[in-house]
Amino acid sequence: MGTEQTADFEPADQPAQDRARVRRDLWAKIKSVTAQLPFAEDLLAAYYCAFDRQTPRHVQVALLGALAYFIMPFDFIPDIMPVLGFTDDAAILATAIQLVSSHILPDHRDAARDALARLREESESKDAAA
Numbered sequence: 001m002g003t004e005q006t007a008d009f010e011p012a013d014q015p016a017q018d019r020a021r022v023r024r025d026l027w028a029k030i031k032s033v034t035a036q037l038p039f040a041e042d043l044l045a046a047y048y049c050a051f052d053r054q055t056p057r058h059v060q061v062a063l064l065g066a067l068a069y070f071i072m073p074f075d076f077i078p079d080i081m082p083v084l085g086f087t088d089d090a091a092i093l094a095t096a097i098q099l100v101s102s103h104i105l106p107d108h109r110d111a112a113r114d115a116l117a118r119l120r121e122e123s124e125s126k127d128a129a130a
Helices: 016-036 040-050 057-071 084-103 106-129
Strands: none
Touching: 016 040, 016 057, 016 106, 040 057, 040 084, 040 106, 057 084
Protein backbone atom coordinates (compact mmCIF):
# COMPACT_ATOMS: atom_id res chain seq x y z
CA MET A 1 0.00 0.00 0.00
CA GLY A 2 1.45 3.36 -1.01
CA THR A 3 1.37 6.39 1.19
CA GLU A 4 -0.98 8.32 -1.05
CA GLN A 5 -3.62 5.74 -1.87
CA THR A 6 -4.83 2.20 -1.80
CA ALA A 7 -6.64 0.27 -4.50
CA ASP A 8 -9.91 0.36 -2.53
CA PHE A 9 -9.90 4.12 -2.11
CA GLU A 10 -10.86 5.66 -5.45
CA PRO A 11 -13.70 8.18 -5.81
CA ALA A 12 -16.51 7.14 -8.07
CA ASP A 13 -17.11 9.18 -11.21
CA GLN A 14 -14.64 11.95 -10.40
CA PRO A 15 -12.72 13.48 -13.30
CA ALA A 16 -9.21 12.02 -13.32
CA GLN A 17 -7.63 15.48 -13.39
CA ASP A 18 -9.50 16.55 -10.23
CA ARG A 19 -8.54 13.36 -8.39
CA ALA A 20 -4.91 13.75 -9.39
CA ARG A 21 -4.78 17.39 -8.26
CA VAL A 22 -6.30 16.69 -4.84
CA ARG A 23 -3.92 13.75 -4.34
CA ARG A 24 -0.81 15.63 -5.45
CA ASP A 25 -1.49 18.89 -3.66
CA LEU A 26 -2.88 17.36 -0.47
CA TRP A 27 0.02 14.96 -0.01
CA ALA A 28 2.59 17.66 -0.76
CA LYS A 29 1.04 19.90 1.88
CA ILE A 30 0.65 17.09 4.42
CA LYS A 31 4.29 16.10 3.99
CA SER A 32 5.43 19.67 4.56
CA VAL A 33 3.36 20.34 7.70
CA THR A 34 2.58 16.95 9.28
CA ALA A 35 4.20 17.70 12.62
CA GLN A 36 2.21 20.93 12.97
CA LEU A 37 -1.26 19.52 12.39
CA PRO A 38 -3.14 18.27 15.43
CA PHE A 39 -5.94 17.22 13.07
CA ALA A 40 -3.74 15.31 10.59
CA GLU A 41 -5.35 11.95 11.33
CA ASP A 42 -8.85 13.34 10.76
CA LEU A 43 -7.66 15.00 7.56
CA LEU A 44 -6.28 11.74 6.22
CA ALA A 45 -9.34 9.74 7.33
CA ALA A 46 -11.47 12.24 5.40
CA TYR A 47 -9.17 11.78 2.41
CA TYR A 48 -9.52 8.00 2.47
CA CYS A 49 -13.29 8.25 2.92
CA ALA A 50 -13.57 10.70 0.01
CA PHE A 51 -11.59 8.37 -2.23
CA ASP A 52 -13.44 5.19 -1.20
CA ARG A 53 -15.63 3.91 -4.04
CA GLN A 54 -18.17 2.72 -1.46
CA THR A 55 -18.66 6.23 -0.06
CA PRO A 56 -21.89 7.89 -1.29
CA ARG A 57 -21.40 10.61 -3.87
CA HIS A 58 -22.72 13.46 -1.68
CA VAL A 59 -20.27 12.50 1.07
CA GLN A 60 -17.38 12.42 -1.41
CA VAL A 61 -18.34 15.88 -2.66
CA ALA A 62 -18.50 17.33 0.86
CA LEU A 63 -15.15 15.85 1.87
CA LEU A 64 -13.41 16.73 -1.40
CA GLY A 65 -14.61 20.31 -0.94
CA ALA A 66 -13.10 20.46 2.55
CA LEU A 67 -9.87 18.85 1.31
CA ALA A 68 -9.70 21.27 -1.62
CA TYR A 69 -10.03 24.19 0.81
CA PHE A 70 -7.13 22.77 2.80
CA ILE A 71 -4.86 22.69 -0.27
CA MET A 72 -5.94 26.01 -1.80
CA PRO A 73 -3.02 28.42 -2.05
CA PHE A 74 -5.15 31.28 -0.70
CA ASP A 75 -7.10 31.12 2.52
CA PHE A 76 -9.27 33.23 4.76
CA ILE A 77 -6.42 32.97 7.28
CA PRO A 78 -3.05 32.36 5.55
CA ASP A 79 -1.41 29.07 6.58
CA ILE A 80 1.96 30.78 7.07
CA MET A 81 0.66 32.58 10.18
CA PRO A 82 1.87 30.72 13.28
CA VAL A 83 -0.84 28.93 15.29
CA LEU A 84 -3.78 30.64 13.56
CA GLY A 85 -2.87 29.62 10.02
CA PHE A 86 -4.70 26.31 9.99
CA THR A 87 -7.69 27.25 12.17
CA ASP A 88 -9.94 27.97 9.22
CA ASP A 89 -8.83 24.75 7.51
CA ALA A 90 -9.53 22.80 10.70
CA ALA A 91 -12.96 24.42 11.09
CA ILE A 92 -13.99 23.59 7.51
CA LEU A 93 -12.70 20.04 7.85
CA ALA A 94 -14.33 19.53 11.28
CA THR A 95 -17.67 20.72 9.91
CA ALA A 96 -17.49 18.39 6.91
CA ILE A 97 -16.45 15.44 9.10
CA GLN A 98 -19.26 16.14 11.56
CA LEU A 99 -21.80 16.16 8.74
CA VAL A 100 -20.63 12.84 7.29
CA SER A 101 -19.04 11.14 10.31
CA SER A 102 -21.11 7.99 9.95
CA HIS A 103 -19.41 7.38 6.58
CA ILE A 104 -15.84 7.62 7.92
CA LEU A 105 -15.22 3.98 8.68
CA PRO A 106 -12.62 2.23 10.85
CA ASP A 107 -10.82 1.23 7.61
CA HIS A 108 -10.44 4.92 6.71
CA ARG A 109 -9.08 5.73 10.18
CA ASP A 110 -6.69 2.75 10.06
CA ALA A 111 -5.39 3.83 6.64
CA ALA A 112 -4.96 7.39 7.99
CA ARG A 113 -2.99 6.18 11.04
CA ASP A 114 -0.77 3.99 8.86
CA ALA A 115 -0.09 6.81 6.39
CA LEU A 116 0.62 9.26 9.21
CA ALA A 117 3.04 6.83 10.85
CA ARG A 118 4.87 6.40 7.52
CA LEU A 119 5.03 10.16 7.01
CA ARG A 120 6.42 10.69 10.50
CA GLU A 121 9.01 7.94 9.97
CA GLU A 122 10.07 9.56 6.69
CA SER A 123 10.36 12.92 8.43
CA GLU A 124 12.40 11.47 11.30
CA SER A 125 14.68 9.65 8.83
CA LYS A 126 15.30 12.88 6.94
CA ASP A 127 16.00 14.74 10.19
CA ALA A 128 18.42 12.06 11.35
CA ALA A 129 20.24 12.06 8.02
CA ALA A 130 20.64 15.84 8.07
